Amino acid sequence: MAVIPATWDMYDLIQGVLQAPWYHMVFEVALVLLIVKIYISQSFSPEKTVLTDKEKETLVEEWVPEPLAPDVPDDHPILKSMEKYCIEGQNGKYVTVNGKSCINLASFNFLSMVGKKEIEDEALKALKVYGVGSCGPRGFYGTMDVHLHLEDDLAKFMNCEEAILYSYGFATIASAIPAYSKRGDIIYADENVGFAVQKGLTASRSHIRWFRHNDMEHLESLLIEQEKLDKKNPKKAKVTRRFIVVEGLYLNSGDICPLPKLVELKWKYKVRIFLEEAMSFGVLGQTGRGVTEHFEISPDHIDLIAASLETAIASTGGFCCGKKFIIDHQRLSGLGYCFSASQPPMLASAALQALKMLESKPRILVDLRENCERFHQKLMNMPGVKVIGDPISPIKHLMLAEPAGDPGLDVRTLEMVVDNAMNDGVALTVSRYLEPEEHLPKDPSIRLSVNCELTHEEIDRSADIISQSFQAVLGKLTTRSLDVSSPLNSVQQDNRSLKASR
Missing domain, CATH: 3.40.640.10 (Type I PLP-dependent aspartate aminotransferase-like (Major domain))
Structure with a gap:
């Protein structure tokens, strides 16, 4: 076997370098220089700060740990509702609130499966x-x-x-x-x-x-x-x-x-x-x-x-x-x-x-749809109330036809309606939202849920009670608004002043 002289390898290497594209050579040289720079450069090490014992004690005394959970205001709506309403037993067609039996229009028990x-x-x-x-x-x-x-x-x-x-x-x-x-x-x-x-x-x-x-x-x-x-x-x-x-x-x-x-x-x-x-x-x-x-x-x-x-x-x-x-x-x-x-x-x-x-039992779906349409028709005739939702939908939202312009006031007004209705035997709920995290602010409303087992008499009675509750609350607010010294009117005046200053 013939032996290839080592000089041939060096010759081929030199020829390869000479024939290589110029940009390839520039890239190779730059890469070699970068590697050398990284190798010889010293890593950054910040100077260590040495504290005295007195400085350490001062820092420890001044340090205030963050609370494990953020403070919750005493008037938070969830806390208020927990104090106001206590549910006993199952959330069926009827629900016991604070010892009083009420028609349940607050939970999503559309087909009345609870308690079967x-x-x-x-x-x-x-x-x-x-x-x-x-x-x-x-x-x-x-x-x-x-x-x-x-x-x-x-x-x-x-x-x-x-x-x-x-x-x-x-x-x-x-x-x-x-x-x-x-x-x-x-x-x-x-x-x-x-x-x-x-x-x-x-x-x-x-x-x-x-x-x-x-x-x-x-x-x-x-x-x-x-x-x-x-x-x-x-x-x-x-x-x-x-x-x-x-x-x-x-x-x-x-x-x-x-x-x-x-x-x-x-x-x-x-x-x-x-x-x-x-x-x-x-x-x-x-x-x-x-x-x-x-x-x-x-x-x-x-x-x-x-x-x-x-x-x-x-x-x-x-x-x-x-x-x-x-x-x-x-x-x-x-x-x-x-x-x-x-x-x-x-x-x-x-x-x-x-x-x-x-x-x-597909009949329960027919009953649910009929109840939804009947309830919707009854609600549409209420003065001062705007009904949101499809007629066949078991979810309906009741809003104030003339809102105050302040969501806080509207929520308190609707809460008064809910309290009045519960006293007369109908359980309702005000819609709640995580306002800071919601994509869009939601208008205050009472969310009403229809049940398939409600009779026509119960639907008519519930609609009458809701209508009477709205009339009673809105009537009181109208009377109070005529009184300059009333708390509600003063709140409204403060809101107007705040908006004017802005």
Whole structure:
């Protein structure tokens, strides 16, 4: 074998260097110089400050630790309501408040599932078999056979391929949104969505584009605007996902979303739809399947449906349903699913029984719709009251037709109406919001919930009591406003002065 002289290797190296592009040589030299500079440079080490014992004692004396929890004002509405109202027993069609039996128009027991013997019996049977709780997330010995049965029944009921259970209704949509939408993606959200949806939007870190409540023209204008931007930067458009997030039945207004138009925009502008049905599941549609059934639209047109088991079904937790690959993704990415203890088996059994009752007794949905329409008609005739919500919606908001211009005053006025109505045997509640964290400030209102078991006499009596309570309170306020020395009038004068100074 011939031996190649070592000089040939050096010759080839020199030739390679000479033939290399000039910019390549510049880059190599700069890289070598940078490495040498980093190697010979000394790391920065700030001078250590040595304190004397006296200085240390002074710092310790001056240090004031922050409170473990922020101070809560004594007049906080939650604390006031806890002191004013004490509930005894179950929140059924009737509820006992401060020892007085009242017609319950405050809780979301739309189908009157609370207190049903069949549901309680199933829950007790499961309690004896499984105990109180699962004590673990679904992926860590928290999956019981009843969870799998409930997921299977919910998927079949909603005509979807698969369903996934969450142990907390609030966390369902709040976990589902960030499981799919990430930083850089775009979400078009109705500005009236509830707080759980808002938390999901925040957690996703996506770019949020708000459109006016149920205003499809405004939504389409935003989609057209984005379409123009995509044409300017097609490379970015390829990796940017787009979602529309709406509620089937809005908790904050009682309105139903225009789903047919949303589906039309979905296919026209290539976006995905996330539909939150916490209030519409078990309420809308001939069999309670929600807003998709209400508009006779196949669930296949919706990319993700999220719903709650804490309203019409009267259990705990929530679920998402859709295509198999959509649900499987949540089992690894839905934080509320992966890291929360699973739904207590006895409550999953209760939800299973409630779902069976809903399927076997569709008449309760007819009764609920008739009660909603009758109540709506009665409320529309009240003087001084503005009714917000769809006639067939079990959620209705009662607002002052002539607000004072100060939300604090309006809330106190509505609280007086609630107190008057409770004294006459009707339980109501003023809508509460986390004002600093809400996307938009909400107008003060009394939120009213309709039950399917209410009789016509109970509806008429409740409407009369609510009307009388409004008239009594507004009448007192009108009389007080004529008195310059009245506390209410002085508050109003202070507010006017403050606004004038601003």
